[in-house]
Amino acid sequence: MSRDACAREGDVATAVGSATWTDELRAHVRDCATCREVELVTSAMMAAMREEAEEPLPDAGRLWWRAQLEARGAARRRSMRPLDVAEWVEPLVAVAVALLLLQLSGDRVVGVLARLLPGEATSDVVQLALPAPVLTALVAGVLLTGVMLFVGLGAAFARDR
Amino acid sequence: MSVRAGVAHADEAEFRRFYEETARPLRAWLRRAAGADNVDDLAQETYLRFLRAQVDDLPDDERRAYLYRIAMNLVRDGWRAERRRGPATVLGDVEAPAPPNAETIDVQRAMGRLRLRERTLLWLAYVERASHREIATALDVKEGSVRVMLSRARQKLVGALAQGRRGKP
Numbered sequence: 001m002s003r004d005a006c007a008r009e010g011d012v013a014t015a016v017g018s019a020t021w022t023d024e025l026r027a028h029v030r031d032c033a034t035c036r037e038v039e040l041v042t043s044a045m046m047a048a049m050r051e052e053a054e055e056p057l058p059d060a061g062r063l064w065w066r067a068q069l070e071a072r073g074a075a076r077r078r079s080m081r082p083l084d085v086a087e088w089v090e091p092l093v094a095v096a097v098a099l100l101l102l103q104l105s106g107d108r109v110v111g112v113l114a115r116l117l118p119g120e121a122t123s124d125v126v127q128l129a130l131p132a133p134v135l136t137a138l139v140a141g142v143l144l145t146g147v148m149l150f151v152g153l154g155a156a157f158a159r160d161r
Numbered sequence: 162m163s164v165r166a167g168v169a170h171a172d173e174a175e176f177r178r179f180y181e182e183t184a185r186p187l188r189a190w191l192r193r194a195a196g197a198d199n200v201d202d203l204a205q206e207t208y209l210r211f212l213r214a215q216v217d218d219l220p221d222d223e224r225r226a227y228l229y230r231i232a233m234n235l236v237r238d239g240w241r242a243e244r245r246r247g248p249a250t251v252l253g254d255v256e257a258p259a260p261p262n263a264e265t266i267d268v269q270r271a272m273g274r275l276r277l278r279e280r281t282l283l284w285l286a287y288v289e290r291a292s293h294r295e296i297a298t299a300l301d302v303k304e305g306s307v308r309v310m311l312s313r314a315r316q317k318l319v320g321a322l323a324q325g326r327r328g329k330p
Contacts, residue, residue, distance in 0.1 A: 041322075048194070049193070060176060063209060
């Protein structure tokens with residue numbers, strides 16, 4: 001159950017806070033249970049408030065500047081976010097381009113590889129064993145492993161910092 | 162609300178004024194009503210979060226309510242952290258620590274029997290003289306339910322104060 005509200009509650013709380021009472025308000029409080037509660041509760045809490053008022057306040061300027069510094073830091077991090085994304089996307093794009101090039105001119109790459117290896121027999125073996133699609137898959141595997149290592153090491157270093 | 166109209170936190174001087182008006186009652190609430198030990202840290206973090214939130218666009222009477230809302234969340238976070246650390250340090254809604262001044266011992270003990278939300282409600286209504294709308298914002302409740310909540314919390318505190326006095330030798 002809650003007691004009925006009284007229109008004078010605010011007046012009573014103000015009177016307690018300012019310690020200024022009118023006779024009429026005093027008389028009202030004597031007859032009003034709600035306002036007697038308000039007086040008791042407000043007096044109790046104002047006493048606690050007055051005790052705090054004696055203590056000096058920390059400087060507002062320090063808070064302000066700390067908030068400014070934090071805001072600048074946050075803005076800097078926000079502005080760097082596209083670069084962070086680019087750092088992740090860049091190697092993947094490079095891999096995709098390399099694979100595309102291999103797919104388009106894989107036979108030529110196999111030919112160059114065969115010429116670089118010593119001996120005619122070895123060159124023939126390379127050309128037989130490494131048709132363009134196989135080479136593409138191999139290079140893709142190597143490049144993706146490289147990307148994984150790159151990203152993993154980057155994350156590990158970032159955590160250490 | 163006594164918060165100055167047009168407080169713009171993009172301006173240091175205006176923030177200083179807002180701080181001067183609100184810091185003392187907020188610190189008193191943290192210490193006496195919320196029963197916090199680390200008042201300086203909590204007050205500082207409350208204002209930092211307040212500044213971070215950039216609530217300049219809120220109506221003036223809601224800024225202080227927002228400040229209390231942040232502080233309440235911080236107090237609750239602190240209690241949760243205390244509970245995680247161990248049972249010996251549990252305070253929470255159960256009991257506030259003893260105040261340094263004997264005059265306020267009864268009050269603080271009685272307040273300790275109320276939930277944080279009830280203590281805040283009474284503090285905002287009778288110390289800060291906040292409107293029901295502002296109280297609703299601070300407590301994240303409907304404005305229409307503030308009157309009933311206030312009445313119940315007040316009766317609970319009156320009962321706790323009376324109980325404390327009866328228990329005195």
